[in-house]
Amino acid sequence: MKAIWIYSSAATLALGAAGVTAPAHATEAQSETSDQSAAETAANPLLSESPLPFGAPQFDSLTPQHYAEAMERGMTENMAEVQRIANAETAPTFDNTIAAMEGTGNLLTQASLLFFNMASANTNDDIQEIQREFAPRLAAHNNAISLDPALFERVRTIYDQRDTLDLDAEQLRLVERYYTSFTRQGALLEGEARERFAEINERLATLSTLFSQNMINDTGQWTLLLDSEDDLAGLPDTLRAAAARAAADAGHEGQWMITLQRSSVEPFLQFSERRDLRRQAFEAWAARGDNDDAEDNNAIIAETLRLRTERSRLLGYDSFAEFQLADRMARTPQAARDLIERVWTPALARAEEERDAINSIRAAEGADDALAPWDWRYYAERVRQERFNLSQAELRPYFELDNMIAAQFYVAEQLFGLQFEERDDLPVYHPTVRVWEVKDSAGEHIGLFYGDYIARPNKRSGAWMSSYRQQDNLDGETTPIIVNVLSVSGGEPTLLSYNDAETLFHEFGHALHGLLSNVRYPTLSGTSVATDFVEFPAQIYEHWLLTPEVLSRFARHHETDEPMPQELVDRLMASRTFNQGFATVEFLASAFVDLDFHDLTSVPEDFDVGAFEEQTLARIGMPDEMVMRHRPPHFGHIFAGGYSAGYYAYLWSEILDADGFDAFTETGNVFDPATAERLYRFVYSGGNTRDWTEAYVGFRGREPSVEPLLRNRGFGD
Ligand SMILES: [Zn+2]
Structure with missing residues (x-):
């Protein structure tokens, strides 16, 4: 059961x-x-x-x-x-x-x-x-x-x-x-x-x-092989090195390979000066699962939507979204829509300002054609450099994987008194996978934590936390065994983008939700909570990465061990709201399409997935220069995962994490013990033993407010 x-x-x-x-x-x-x-x-x-x-x-x-x-x-x-x-x-x-x-x-x-x-x-x-x-x-x-x-x-x-x-x-x-x-x-x-x-x-x-x-399979099939300096124009050394290794692994020694894994294609789009190659890569990336071939997902989507709707109606709900949200923190599709609409308007306005900034760079360069989706990341990176003099390439040397692993452990030690001991006596399924024993402040065993960080062709793209064994106290104590899986480009040493480092913290927040679980019954254990609550413990954990306490100790240059210079830290902080219009619009477009799909009360036999997607994008006024973060044919969250009619949940949880982290900063101590204790008691250890709103209020002392989210994304006044 x-x-x-x-x-x-x-x-x-x-x-x-x-x-x-x-x-x-x-x-x-x-x-x-x-x-x-x-x-x-x-x-x-x-x-x-x-x-x-x-x-x-x-x-x-x-x-x-x-x-x-x-x-x-x-x-x-x-x-x-x-x-x-x-x-x-x-x-x-x-x-x-x-x-x-x-x-x-x-x-x-x-x-x-x-x-x-x-x-x-x-x-x-x-x-x-x-x-x-x-x-x-x-x-x-x-x-x-x-x-x-x-x-x-x-x-x-x-x-x-x-x-x-x-x-x-x-x-x-x-x-x-x-x-x-x-x-x-x-x-x-x-x-x-x-x-x-x-x-x-x-x-x-x-x-x-x-x-x-x-x-x-579709993601793995397409590659872009580069073979000359000309093809590599603009690419920083770290990306070249990762692309050279990918090529060598695939038997193309001496060339460079870009793949459709986000960790490869996204930096390529950010840095490549070759507009023709950016276009090839972007079009292949956006078309995953949509190529009218054996891996095409459109018919699968139509059938999935039809069956989900039919099943929901059997249970007495008008739509699949109504059915899904009835058992979530949001309760109704309208509550979820109200949230994303509230954020959409300021996000769109901000994205339009960002587009204007990009267009003025292009105009100065004499470009006379329109900005295209394969241009946005490239010019955004240029604007970032111009405005903040900050490039991802400049940051990477300070985000070495081993240091960031130590950093995520340090935060858990400060907040919850945890200790992590690497075990090399336990077998793993791939030589790059690592294992740690987790103990509490008294030295008692709490669980095992596995980390599988490096990208491989036979690994799904993206990052996730999962359990090999969940905690319970049903019949004596069963301790949890938890894994984090990421897909970062490996190297010697492995240097992370700032986003990778944030993802590492995010997944580790989920891992702690599994590791710290302290409930009696397996059904209520760890992350077995509503989709729109489950991201909260993960997203709040990201906040500690950028605290001075963590940066000064762990964001150190991989060669010199020097801490990140203060002026670089300042520029990083100042750039945090940069391109948030784009990021938010890209995300919200996927959230709208997800809700629209699942609000359908009937799905005809000849349902046209692509046309429906276009309709929604037209209705919300999606700018032409942008593509949604996950187009339906590769939107695994909602068609192969647990986020159907629930992609909005990331934003819902962000209300909680933005407002929740303020509980720490308001005390003047990002590791404030009393606040950490409530976070442990009501959130990380509590599994599904309480109603989710009750759990949040127990931790925060009141219901969440949306203002901190708007402020953090730079949409305040
Ligand atoms: Zn997550």
């Missing part, structure tokens, strides 16, 4: 390019188990407890077949456990039903958490094949559980009596989450509607898998 909630909402948090293939809702255990050869079983590390310290995953001996076998057996075991609970003769109680369900599905949860992490971070053909096979089967498995009438009857009985059962606050919350989740997964449906609902879920799991695989 745990499996249901884990996959559907919590396990993986994305920033950047994509959400996860979060399949898994689930069914019928195929009963073809298991008198397979006993030898095979004995050899499968997933079928017994890991003998490694803290039960760490045995990455050195796991094969794709092991995952498949363990998920297979896990489904069978899980179904038997659930059946025992559902069909028990005894009257339903909290303990024999809800708490008992919390103890089920351990093998399946364990195997699939590991498997789906591998499918995103280190995939191959065998893994992709297993993923295609298991995604719909896991969905069917989850369906069978959440649509089991006997089980739901027990849950409903307990839910109806909940106020008389002498439950504590966490137990009461758990009962409410079970009831809500069952009804949202169709438990109240009957007859044909019930069957159709299950059918739709399985199909949606397959569609999301296909979408995600198309994205990985």
Whole structure:
């Protein structure tokens, strides 16, 4: 049962390019188990407890077949456990039903958490094949559980009596989450509607898998090979070095390769003086998943939207957005729209000013044609240099990966007393992956933290946090095992852009939400919270990167170890609101399209995804020189991840993080112990044990205000 909630909402948090293939809702255990050869079983590390310290995953001996076998057996075991609970003769109680369900599905949860992490971070053909096979089967498995009438009857009985059962606050919350989740997964449906609902879920799991695989494959197919100084015009040394390594790895020694990974193409667009090459790269980047070929995602999108709408209507909602937001902090699509519209107007005005600044540079250069989308990043970088005399190339030497890892740990030590010890005795799935043991201030073990930072062709683009094991105190203490995955261009040493460093902090904020979790029940653990709340602990963590306390200690030149000169710090601070019009408009356009798609109350057979996208962009007045941050055909957040009708959530969470970080600065101490304690108690350790608004108010002492967000983005007066 745990499996249901884990996959559907919590396990993986994305920033950047994509959400996860979060399949898994689930069914019928195929009963073809298991008198397979006993030898095979004995050899499968997933079928017994890991003998490694803290039960760490045995990455050195796991094969794709092991995952498949363990998920297979896990489904069978899980179904038997659930059946025992559902069909028990005894009257339903909290303990024999809800708490008992919390103890089920351990093998399946364990195997699939590991498997789906591998499918995103280190995939191959065998893994992709297993993923295609298991995604719909896991969905069917989850369906069978959440649509089991006997089980739901027990849950409903307990839910109806909940106020008389002498439950504590966490137990009461758990009962409410079970009831809500069952009804949202169709438990109240009957007859044909019930069957159709299950059918739709399985199909949606397959569609999301296909979408995600198309994205990985389409992104990997296109490269731009550069072979002369002429082609490299404008590119800084760090980018040249990364491009040379990428070319060499692909067998093109002596050339330079640009790929469609954000970490490669975005700096290329920023620096390349070759407008023709920028155009080629930009057009390929913007067209990912939209090339009318085997990896084209448009038909998958249309079918996904149609099925999501149909499923929501079966549950009594007008649209998928209404269904989704009913169980979020925002509550209604209108509340989300009100927010993005409030920010859109000042953002658009600011973007227009930015465009004017760019156009005056171009006019001075004698350009007589219109600014194009492949020009914006390049000229924005020029304006940045002119206005702040600040280039990303100047910053990179101060953001060395190892220093930034130390910095993210330092902040956790200051705020929460944590200690991190690197362990080189634990196996990893790729030689660049690192592992740390996390301890509290008393030296007690809290969990394990894995960091997989360097880009690889078989890793999904973007950055995310995920769990190999979630914290709970159900049956003794289960400590969390958490991973951060990023895709930065590796080097000797690895130097980060300022944005990469911010992403590192962001994902580590999610990691702490998993590591510091201190709840009894797995369903309420760590990041298992609403999509529009879950970014808050991640985004607030970014704020510490730019504090003098952190910069002076860790933003040090990788060769000289000199701290970043104060005047460079000043220019960096002054430039923070630079190009925020562009960044905000780019983001909000994707958020509008997401909400518009999912506000549809019916989706016709011949639904034209591209035309719909254009309509929305026209309605909001999207400038011609800009393209939305994620166009639908590669918008993994909403078609292959957990952010459907929820991309606005990043901005929603930003209200919370901007307002929340002010709680520290108002005290004059960015590590203020009392504020840190409340942040720990109500947010990082609390999982889903409280209503989200209540959790925020517990930390902040009042409801959030939108003003700090507008101020931070430079949209104040
Ligand atoms: Zn995030």
